[in-house]
Amino acid sequence: MCHFTGQRLADDHQLKGKTAAEAEKLYKEFHEIVTTGKEPEEISDLGAFAGVHAFPARIKCATLSWHAALNALRGDVAPATTESHTD
Amino acid sequence: MPPTWARIREQFPILDQQVNGHPLVYLDNAATTQKPNSVIAALDRFYARDNSNVHRGLHALSMRATDDYEGARARVRAFVNAEASEEIVFTRGTTESINLVAASWGSANLKKGDVILLTEMEHHSNIVPWQLIAKKTGATLRYVPVTGDDGLLDLSGLDRLLTPEVKVFAFTHVSNTLGTINPAAELCARARSVGAITVVDAAQSIGHMAVDVKAMGCDFLAFSGHKMASVTGIGVLYGRRSLLDSMPPYQGGGGMISVVDFYESRWKPSPERFEAGTPNFGDAVALGASCDFLDSLGREEIRLHDGALAKEAHDKLAEIPGIRIIGPKGERGGLVSFAFSGVHAHDVVTFADEDGIALRGGHHCNQPLMKRLGLTSTVRASFYVYNESREVDALVASMRRTIKFFGA
Numbered sequence: 001m002c003h004f005t006g007q008r009l010a011d012d013h014q015l016k017g018k019t020a021a022e023a024e025k026l027y028k029e030f031h032e033i034v035t036t037g038k039e040p041e042e043i044s045d046l047g048a049f050a051g052v053h054a055f056p057a058r059i060k061c062a063t064l065s066w067h068a069a070l071n072a073l074r075g076d077v078a079p080a081t082t083e084s085h086t087d
Numbered sequence: 088m089p090p091t092w093a094r095i096r097e098q099f100p101i102l103d104q105q106v107n108g109h110p111l112v113y114l115d116n117a118a119t120t121q122k123p124n125s126v127i128a129a130l131d132r133f134y135a136r137d138n139s140n141v142h143r144g145l146h147a148l149s150m151r152a153t154d155d156y157e158g159a160r161a162r163v164r165a166f167v168n169a170e171a172s173e174e175i176v177f178t179r180g181t182t183e184s185i186n187l188v189a190a191s192w193g194s195a196n197l198k199k200g201d202v203i204l205l206t207e208m209e210h211h212s213n214i215v216p217w218q219l220i221a222k223k224t225g226a227t228l229r230y231v232p233v234t235g236d237d238g239l240l241d242l243s244g245l246d247r248l249l250t251p252e253v254k255v256f257a258f259t260h261v262s263n264t265l266g267t268i269n270p271a272a273e274l275c276a277r278a279r280s281v282g283a284i285t286v287v288d289a290a291q292s293i294g295h296m297a298v299d300v301k302a303m304g305c306d307f308l309a310f311s312g313h314k315m316a317s318v319t320g321i322g323v324l325y326g327r328r329s330l331l332d333s334m335p336p337y338q339g340g341g342g343m344i345s346v347v348d349f350y351e352s353r354w355k356p357s358p359e360r361f362e363a364g365t366p367n368f369g370d371a372v373a374l375g376a377s378c379d380f381l382d383s384l385g386r387e388e389i390r391l392h393d394g395a396l397a398k399e400a401h402d403k404l405a406e407i408p409g410i411r412i413i414g415p416k417g418e419r420g421g422l423v424s425f426a427f428s429g430v431h432a433h434d435v436v437t438f439a440d441e442d443g444i445a446l447r448g449g450h451h452c453n454q455p456l457m458k459r460l461g462l463t464s465t466v467r468a469s470f471y472v473y474n475e476s477r478e479v480d481a482l483v484a485s486m487r488r489t490i491k492f493f494g495a
Contacts, residue, residue: 001431055437057437058437061431061433
């Protein structure tokens with residue numbers, strides 16, 4: 001799952017050419033889709049991820065590469081993580 | 088009425104349910120086992136009739152609860168064939184048992200120049216406590232390597248590793264990821280020949296086979312109740328009495344002292360020395376009940392049953408193209424670990440859950456081993472007394488469907 005979302009993020013140029021603010025906004029939309037199952041307002045590949053909300057344990061898999069991308073964007077050098085505590 | 092093999096599933100009420108529209112197939116027993124009616128009833132009976140704080144109590148309930156608690160200790164003593172009940176210390180589980188030995192024995196006996204010998208297949212709970220005490224004392228860590236995917240300890244260089252600087256050799260009896268059954272008696276004897284003490288992590292063996300501390304010749308043995316059909320929150324540290332009585336307390340508090348003055352105190356001997364505060368007597372009673380349950384089935388029979396299912400799973404899974412099974416090809420404990428290239432273990436486990444099958448995917452608290460084998464995660468199916476051959480078939484069918492879906 002994390003590989004796939006990362007691949008889509010990189011291959012589909014979902015972030016390329018966007019401003020930092022637009023990227024943050026897109027992540028908010030993605031996060032809402034994977035946590036609620038809500039379809040995106042505009043026709044978008046992001047809709048493919050709506051099914052993730054049925055698997056709450058996997059939301060962190062779907063968002064990991066986004067966290068990495070946003071960390072890079074924000075200049076945060078800490079390893080990206082979706083864990084609030086270790087398993 | 089003692090449970091029998093023929094009607095064993097009926098003894099486990101949790102198994103009678105549907106998950107995602109399929110009958111539950113519970114194959115996550117290496118993480119925790121389910122509990123039979125007799126264990127649940129023992130817990131229920133204790134809290135309904137006997138509950139009271141143990142030791143020193145002068146009223147009827149306290150004396151009854153003390154008898155129950157000390158009775159459970161005597162039951163565990165017999166279960167592992169220890170010399171005396173004083174050698175059985177109740178803890179929260181394997182992790183606390185190993186931390187107790189590392190902190191207490193380690194602080195009194197380790198110094199700069201000493202070596203702690205571990206193996207590459209240890210669970211984090213048998214690595215991290217030793218790292219902590221190594222930092223404090225200046226001792227260093229050394230590892231017995233694993234041969235590779237067949238998951239055996241490489242004992243060819245053991246003489247070179249087991250030098251007189253080694254003061255303690257801590258190793259797992261059965262690997263929670265590989266299923267390897269280590270030659271514990273041989274390893275204990277080899278350690279003894281250089282004067283090292285031994286600490287055996289029996290978390291994955293205690294509920295699956297006869298574990299006899301005298302035959303094994305270990306100095307310490309650690310295990311958890313919840314992996315042997317008992318409840319969470321209770322575990323055991325077995326220790327040789329002479330060693331336990333020479334060790335400083337692990338925690339201070341009520342119940343573990345003989346005399347307390349304003350500036351100094353004196354300790355009771357084992358086991359009280361290591362059981363500061365109100366002990367977990369209710370769960371200890373449930374642990375005693377699980378010893379009865381496992382003995383009623385026969386522990387050699389359990390070993391054969393779980394081992395046979397693991398072997399059957401191993402052989403049937405091995406026919407799936409692209410699967411990488413890790414662990415020994417011959418005799419193994421009751422589990423099988425595997426990976427598919429290009430499919431993450433978490434995806435495999437999610438798909439299996441859709442079929443009502445409970446598996447575990449991840450590093451299994453074995454990050455150093457994963458690194459050694461060049462893996463980030465595996466899928467693990469682990470078996471117990473109530474599992475059946477048809478559940479192995481359900482597992483294999485589910486894995487085939489998953490792999491087909493991913494085109495791996």
